[in-house]
Amino acid sequence: MFQAFIRRKSRLYKRYLGYREPGERRVSEEDEITALIMGPLEYLPPEAQVLIWRTILEWHQPDPPLPFPNTSVKDAQIRFWPRTTIEPDLLVELEWMCGTRRIILVEFKWNAPLSGQYQLHRQWKEYLSKEQKKNAIHLFIGPETSPAINAISESNIWKGRLVARSWSNIASSLRKIKLNPNRGLSVWSTQVISFLKLLNLNSFQGFDHLQPPSNPAIKGNNVFFRSAPK
């Protein structure tokens, strides 16, 4: 679907900007976005998956919680909407040849608030066992990071293990891997960046690259849109 959106063959992505078809009531934006962006990871080799999560977690963070080892990757598994008493959006389990394991519990948000004030607290407390928590990171990805920051302000049960990233952060961080020699990884990251740009979630590029209008039509004190005196 990325290809159809990016080449403007489909305008279905507008639903993620709030547009609705006549008669359409409920749109599962979050679940669709989750599957659209993260679904292709299931087709990538474990090394590529680990590099993606490493890039997101370590982006612009000199001291990430539970850093990943630099040894060979043994396995990477992802499960969508795993359910117990509570249902996070994604469970990522990574394993290295050296025996290190990491679990990433991911909550995605799009245009909706958290499901209750304590949704993140409940996920961390109820979904993971005490043993799992030793190797776990809780990752929040949303339009902005303040819901996660507010959750920490409310009660900091994570002790540094709740990592908050905005979708713009994701676009910025994936720029690091879009030229990776792994073809699948570079195609996926390039497509995600382009897709997020369609949804006005591009990363900040600054003002110094902008091309001012080259053809000022009217000289003197008149400015654009003001008709010249006759």
Next chain:
Amino acid sequence: MNRNESIGVSIGESLRFVSSVAAECEALLKTVKDEVSRMLLQADMIKVYSAAGDWILSYEEDETGWISMEVAASLALQIKSKRLKDKNKASGHAFIQISLAGCGTDALNNREPLIYVGWWHEPITFGEIQMGFPIDVSTDYQLKLEEGALFRWTHKAAPDEWCYVLRLTDVNTLQDAIKLIVTPLKRLLLGDSINDALDSLPIVRFLPAEGDSDSQQFTAMPR
């Protein structure tokens, strides 16, 4: 190219340019919101401040409603302890206001878009509350320009408010946003001196100009 054609080309190019500027302003706001939120998790900040709500966004359009002239994002912060150097500080809003045109850019000798970074009690809403020139003054609040760099409002019965000013086009990377906006904001929130927080940064410096009992104008110093 005849004159009408030239105007047509200019309209098209100018609108595309404005659209590109808008995209970068939005991206800069998102970047600042994210980085300020992350800053609040740093050990020295988390002891003192906590977020007390979501970011409040506000836009000021031109008379036609076609173009946003100014945009601001404000975040309510709760002070958790009294370990600040100034014990009278109360909760308020950290804010960033981007003024592309309009009264937010009307300091004397200024022709560029400006960014305001500050700490006020109320969020920026553009109805009545925004930074702009000349600055309204009242007998309740005393306005001071400190070191030519920081506007500070003091009140007998209330804690102080402050803001400093940047030129928009001096912020071009994530690192610029952190160095010029997020870090000085943090240092000033923690009570550092103006020299410690702002010295050596390319902020806009001002000189007082004409004023009366209702308003005070300022002149922006050249780069």
